[in-house]
Amino acid sequence: MRSLASIVLGFESIVLALATIVMISVAGVDPSTALPLCLGLAVLAVVAAGLLRNRVGYALGWIVQVGAIGLGFVVPVMFVLGLAFGGFWVAAIVLGRRIDEAKAAQQAQSG
Known part of the structure; x- marks a missing residue:
């Protein structure tokens, strides 16, 4: 589960970082609004991906x-x-x- 979740958060952090540029240049959002919101969420996504070993990451x-x-x-x-x-x-x-349940069941059968 952790690997799939980290992939989603990784891609999402890239999209959020790029959304900052789009929000400022295309949508005309003030940089003082767009930068903390988008880049803050992008950084939070990276931190969350790094903490997925604990419930805090989720x-x-x-x-x-x-x-x-x-x-x-x-x-x-x-x-x-x-x-x-x-x-x-x-x-x-x-x-x-x-996937985790299937792996555990397979390990229980073989081990």
């Missing part, structure tokens, strides 16, 4: 997802990106648990 991951969706209130297209990454996050958690 809690931070959920906060990143809520924040990414919340960026839609600043630039509406971010609702779409936020919901997409939220879906990827949920899929990573659900599928990751299934």
Whole structure:
């Protein structure tokens, strides 16, 4: 589960960092708003990916997802990106648990 979740957070951090540029140059958002919001979430996503060995990392991951969706209130297209990454996050958690359970069952059978 951890590897899938870290992949989602890694890609999301890149998208959030690039969204900063788009928000400033295309959407006309003030840099004093866009920089802390987007880059803050991007850094939080990287920190969350690094902490996925603990429950804290997953809690931070959920906060990143809520924040990414919340960026839609600043630039509406971010609702779409936020919901997409939220879906990827949920899929990573659900599928990751299934993979972990299958690995545990296979190890129990062979060991």
